[in-house]
Amino acid sequence: MAAASTTGAASPSAPPLVAPGHGRGLADVLRYRFLLKLLVRKEMRVRYRGSVMGLLWSYVKPGVQFAVFWVAMGWFLRLNDTLENFAIYLFSGVVVINFYSEAFGNATRSVVGNAPLIKKIFLPRELFAVSSGWVAAVHFLPQLVILLVACLAVGWRPSVWQLAGGVLGFVIVGVLAIGLGLLFGAVNVLYRDFENIVDLMLMVATWASPVLYDWQRVAAVVGGPDSLGMTLYQLNPITAAVELFHWCFWYPTTAGESPLPPHLLGTGLLGLAVALALLAIGQAVFRRIEGRFAQEL
Amino acid sequence: MTVTTTPTTATGGTLSAIEVDGLVKDFTLRHNRSLKELAMAKLRRRPVADTFRALDGVDLHVRQGESLALLGFNGSGKSTLLKLISGVMLPDAGRVGVRGRIAGLIEVGAGFHPDLTGRENVFLNGAILGMDEATIRARFDDIVAFSEIERFIDTEVKFYSSGMFLRLAFAVAVHTDPEVFLIDEILSVGDEPFQRKCLARVEELRAEGRTLVIVSHDLDMVSRLCTRGVLLEGGRIVADDTALRVVARMRGQDPDEAEREHARRQEREAGAGAPPHDDEGPRD
Numbered sequence: 001m002a003a004a005s006t007t008g009a010a011s012p013s014a015p016p017l018v019a020p021g022h023g024r025g026l027a028d029v030l031r032y033r034f035l036l037k038l039l040v041r042k043e044m045r046v047r048y049r050g051s052v053m054g055l056l057w058s059y060v061k062p063g064v065q066f067a068v069f070w071v072a073m074g075w076f077l078r079l080n081d082t083l084e085n086f087a088i089y090l091f092s093g094v095v096v097i098n099f100y101s102e103a104f105g106n107a108t109r110s111v112v113g114n115a116p117l118i119k120k121i122f123l124p125r126e127l128f129a130v131s132s133g134w135v136a137a138v139h140f141l142p143q144l145v146i147l148l149v150a151c152l153a154v155g156w157r158p159s160v161w162q163l164a165g166g167v168l169g170f171v172i173v174g175v176l177a178i179g180l181g182l183l184f185g186a187v188n189v190l191y192r193d194f195e196n197i198v199d200l201m202l203m204v205a206t207w208a209s210p211v212l213y214d215w216q217r218v219a220a221v222v223g224g225p226d227s228l229g230m231t232l233y234q235l236n237p238i239t240a241a242v243e244l245f246h247w248c249f250w251y252p253t254t255a256g257e258s259p260l261p262p263h264l265l266g267t268g269l270l271g272l273a274v275a276l277a278l279l280a281i282g283q284a285v286f287r288r289i290e291g292r293f294a295q296e297l
Numbered sequence: 298m299t300v301t302t303t304p305t306t307a308t309g310g311t312l313s314a315i316e317v318d319g320l321v322k323d324f325t326l327r328h329n330r331s332l333k334e335l336a337m338a339k340l341r342r343r344p345v346a347d348t349f350r351a352l353d354g355v356d357l358h359v360r361q362g363e364s365l366a367l368l369g370f371n372g373s374g375k376s377t378l379l380k381l382i383s384g385v386m387l388p389d390a391g392r393v394g395v396r397g398r399i400a401g402l403i404e405v406g407a408g409f410h411p412d413l414t415g416r417e418n419v420f421l422n423g424a425i426l427g428m429d430e431a432t433i434r435a436r437f438d439d440i441v442a443f444s445e446i447e448r449f450i451d452t453e454v455k456f457y458s459s460g461m462f463l464r465l466a467f468a469v470a471v472h473t474d475p476e477v478f479l480i481d482e483i484l485s486v487g488d489e490p491f492q493r494k495c496l497a498r499v500e501e502l503r504a505e506g507r508t509l510v511i512v513s514h515d516l517d518m519v520s521r522l523c524t525r526g527v528l529l530e531g532g533r534i535v536a537d538d539t540a541l542r543v544v545a546r547m548r549g550q551d552p553d554e555a556e557r558e559h560a561r562r563q564e565r566e567a568g569a570g571a572p573p574h575d576d577e578g579p580r581d
Binding site for chain 2: 015016017018019020021022032034035038039041042045046049116117118119120121122123291294295
């Protein structure tokens, strides 16, 4: 335990012999909350080192991005005519993908990136993947603020259920990113090819979900809203999360004329189940490979 | 040697702090990793990888409060053994058991980040070494005082000289509170006054009854600091005796003569009242 025992080795009740190097995985991360907090803070400090505006940058970037969407896509490309408040539709999907990309991508690189530490000191290595997810969540916040400001400006009135849907979407993405991050972060130690594979996956992720288009276009091609193709499309947890974000942020700003994607709540819960299953798999693979980290890095 | 699980050892009823039984560690040396190279190796029926046995059946029990020197020339498996005891690596065969909290001073400054200030690094490194927030806060002043860099504690570490960096890193490491300390080649940090201070602190830790396992090539230092010495050669233990006798053996001296010489020197020092710190033994 981390509790200060000033008596040291002289304590009468001797602790049992324990085999070193066998942590309890993600459960240990909870015990190392303080270190997790410091690792997250370190990431934030390092990212904005030597910058005058600091964290303000993470507001400026999504703000400009949203303005570009609004002007170029909504007005110039006239996408507002096909989909009401297109910029908000687009942005509420983009923030999901941004969060997912940063969390998953950085978690994948976190093990190799912390090689000096992993080779020298035993820690629950899951900490590095979890802290990547946490840092991504911190960067998600300013984007959320920009999104909320835009939503409120056009008369956003969400119901409690819609808000709960947004939270569910966020949880799905967070769990999925850490689960896949553990999986690929561990395999990446053995074969660095996986960094590139993850980059590819993230590139596809933007297009595999209804971020830049709406779900009806997919339904029209694969054979209707209740076809097998559509079900497969909706099995992607990211698709579920993006649709939940649309429902939470975009839908309450419209007249409510666009049809909702089929079984929105069901696909959301299924997405969470898939994400949790991948987290369990990721953790299992991570623990299998973990014993070889120090010698492979 | 037989593998026993009883905690008591032959000498007295003291518990063991570290139990290592039949430890084997292999390293895989992969020649190449790219797809093309793998395919070529397959075609030419060349082995894709070689294994190298770094530790070959090591049995070692360390009692609580003992200070053990792991000795051996480069590549004998000392550092690998230390990494297996700390849990950074896992054994291929055999068993390692450690009683109580363990801290590896395996490389000071691992986990220091150049863009953070000294203060932030003390907290980060302390947490990495297993201290909780309250403990670090309570010991912060001691750590800074020990490192003697009070003026620069809020400066980013990248502006530190290498000596200042090592001082701070070492100060954090020796203020952790584990039952078992693993120390790898770090007592050679800083200038001589600071080195002396580090040694004094390690002596203090030993006096508190903590278990020390020290790897160093400074044979004079370890024979002064450690009660027991274990000599590794090619991944096996070839000698296990007092540190003084093992060091003498490594130097090709007669262990009995070395012991008599040591006793004479101690008598002289006790007579003269000199501090037991001057280096007079031959170096290699």
